[in-house]
Amino acid sequence: MGGTANSDSAAIGRARAAFAEGRRRLAAQLAGEVLDRDPMSLDALEVMALVRRASGDVAEAERLLRTAIAAAPTRHWPRDDLARLMLESGRPHVAEQVCRDAIKADPANANAQAMLGSLLSGREELVGGAAHLRAAIALVGPHPQLQANLGRNLARQGRLAEGERLLREAVAGAPESLQALAWLAETLEQDRRFDEASTVLDAAEKLAARQNTDVTLQRATLLSRTPDWRRGLALLDSAPMLSGAALLQRGRLRDRAARYDEAWQDFISGKAALARASGRHYPRGAVDRLIADLRAFFAPDPFRAMAAAPVKQGTPQPIFILGFPRSGTTLVEQVLASHSRIRAGGELPFAAELSAIAAELSGGAYPTCFEALPADLRASLATALRDHYLARAEAYGLLLPDADFFTDKMPLNALYLPLLRLAFPAAPLVAVKRHPLDVMVSAMSHDFTHGFDCGYALEDAAHHYAATSALTDYWRDGLGFPMHELRYEDLVAAQRAETAALMGHLGLATEPAQLAFHTSPRFAPTPSYAQVQEPLNDRSIGRWRHHAPPLEPARIVLSEAIARGSYAG
Template sequence: MNRTASIDSLRQALHAGRAAAVAQAAAQQLAATPDDIDLLEIAALAAEACGDPARAERCLRHLVTVAPDALWARDDLAHFLLRHGRDDEAEAVARDTIAIAPDGPAAHAFVGQRMIQREALVEGAWHLRVARRHLPAAQAAQLAPALGRALLRLGEPQDAAALAREALAAAPGALDAAILATEAAEQSGDAPAAEAAFAHAERIAAAAGRDVALLDARVLAIGGRWREALAQLDRLPDDAGGAALLLRGRLRDRAGRHEAAWRDLVAGKARLARPYDRDAVDRRFAQQRTWPAVLPAAPPRGDVAQPVFIMGMPRSGTTLLEQILSAHPDIRAGGELPFVAQLRGFAHGLLGTDLPLPVSVARLRIADRHHLPALFRDFYLARARQYGLDGGARFFTDKMPLNEVDAPLIRLAFPDAPLLLMRRHPLDTLVSMMAHDMTHGANCAYRLEDAAHHLAGVSDLVVDYRERLGIAPLVVRYEDLVTDAAAQVARVMAAIGLPPHPAQRDFHRQSRHAPTPSHAQVREPLHARSVERWRAHAASLAPVVPVVAAALERGGHTV
């Protein structure tokens, strides 16, 4: 039997389920020709089918070694590792593949989806776009929902909707694409389009035996039919999923059923909970109090757009302030940018020490380290360029919640950047944090006591920075912003160095979508309906009032 016939025979036997016999035959033939690519592939498949993943991996890795340009072999190794729960190793293989074959679509698709899972949405979307450019149309359409979902979370619902249409044109029965079309219309605030898209998704889901009741309720809620949505959710059991309970809690609160609403919010958060390491948070906050008072800072750069930092707890009004500011033609909305957190790691690497950053940063006082803050600045601006924020406006906003914790690092890189700190009644902030799923603040938002602990700790840090380091952000009270917007916007724009613009009065008419839980609110004119929401839950909040007492006093708030 010639080689081709032998290989074909082994493949047929493998497909027929005779994996053990194939593994034995492949092993015998590999003894004579250990670098045979086809035999190595067959041996790997047979070994995995026989429950011998170690041998399968050895064959795949040897295959990659003897055929380094065979992209399919690298793809096989990556997917093998993924199947066996070794996600990071699989991604490393895919990254190596991109390094030697920049146009390899499978590797780009793999890395892109992994990045999106880690919330690196811009980078993940970039890889998926590369993959789609190098795939046939039918295969490119299969990646459209994943790319569309990333773009939706980046605040680009129109592009997400276009990708959903592309995917549905290629596969009309694709439920993920139909759901994406519905969510894109929902987040755009287009109730008729959302209802039409949902009708299609519902038909597909019914045929597949999938439950889309939560999506139905969300669509009804944006169309002004929130009472119908609540009636649907009221039929859910109390052990329903976390997202459904949070939505029901928000709607019950709107209906004035506050006690039942709070039960839903607490239960929903418990279903979704991620661990909050209070001891680790306290250690980090304690380390942040050791920042030196006098350090060299980066000189300004006038050749690119500059950041405006909007700081504050989640749900404190940062999205609202960003939406108002970005209505100005000289300010572009950046959203929740991860650059400051990334800058921490970059700075730590440059300083070359195992000490905490606030301690090791004292090395900047040494003459041959004076230039490092300029590298901090340029790292941040390089990331902004990758996100497309370096041109088209004089400023861009960075509204990542809780950036105030890293205010000393920000000041090293941008000593003159506007720092704007949103401050809202702490109890209103806590109620809103409990009503939404979010991971900001080391997962502090899943239990009321953790959220209060984090809020109090951050408030104390802000005071320490002001008194000891002279870092004094401009404080904007949410309650003042919604009741006297003109005066507050004038203060903020003066801090930025720009005159107010008439378009900022009609910020809610912007076509921009804010990809946060506040996206619906910031499409409305200013209102004070969310002020003192906490009073309806005063009894449930009573245990944490002593925890946030100092923060209440600092903000001029009362209980």
């Protein structure tokens, strides 16, 4: 027995050495011989999985790693390797589940905590991502990459001071990390500290030159915030190749310089490049079916047959801000959050969670068959949804004793508004409107993933706008949801009166800070952050006229929404 063990150990040592030397066939042969004697040998499974992974045989590598997990459920490396394999093979959702399983098996798995934190951060689940990144740091101590990832996560939540501190620590710990330097410069720019951001970018440029890359996009973005914005445009104009994000930035600057045809081409090319790089596409048929199902499920009579949840007294209530991305919802949230009794929640992911809970509790009856919804669930569902939403809001730090309200501006809220209305029957609803064609121009010039990735092609964005606009009007007119409609153009033209009307809908008096929202120290972590750091202006009104010819297909799709809003065009 001992001789066999020693022989296997020696064979594994030779197999590892062969793999390190690139002799995969020999490594596989040696590991295979060990597996013939002991099919659950962790060392042999590891070597064989490495060989299959290096050879591109993802399916076999996955099988071997899952075998290793079954053999040793508490060991870290099989789960860690499997999660990395799933990421490399373009299966992030599987990687996420592997990480969750790994943490469930052992919360002290630092690699799983770090990977899950990065995965969640990458898809904008920032609060959850930050929790796992913090857990990883608590396990391994200060680590520059983890500090950088957490710092950027916090900055994207709007917590710029915390993010800056961590990013500076990451730069100190890894001075050659271009990523950490670039993120630090971005955070300083977002905090309106342009000179400091420029100094950091100077250091980043020197480092980038040694690494055969550049920070042209970051420099152009910084310059776009200053009177020297044309120099940023010149940098991008002279760049030989641009990423999708850089094309969008150049397009915005070309638009600002009245180079409208070139700007539109940059928008189209930039969005196409981003879609190719990410694999994102708009599932139009599935979205249309979902909307049809929701309208049928929440017809007036069925909706009235469901019991609304009682208002939970003594707890801040949500304000649901409805509107297509780039319609002015960030501006409205900034106005609201400048009030002493209102906190900014941002784009909270809770509505989609409520939809998943309703589907689970109903055994799949929601959202396709109201008649199959059990009677007891019709009476209890709303309270269950309310309690889940409030528990999540508390975890996000939104249920503060000095606040009456907090905002929720997730664009998906329009889809699931009846669920939100059942859970919070007294919550204020604010529907933000803007000329649909101006929304299209802004949507095509910025990257966003809301709306089932509709924003990567003009036709998809227009289709989704038309569908969700009609759905919102149905909730208002068909189900009688009381909404305060706020037109972006009216707010620009009559800020004081429109702000007073908005606050009247909430039952609060306007505060002076709301009329000077652009001076708020709060950072709005959306693509609109720069705009809401400026006083109200009319520069974005009527932009669509400069792009009328390429917008014609969208104008046809949006004709009803344009007419309903009494807009020209």
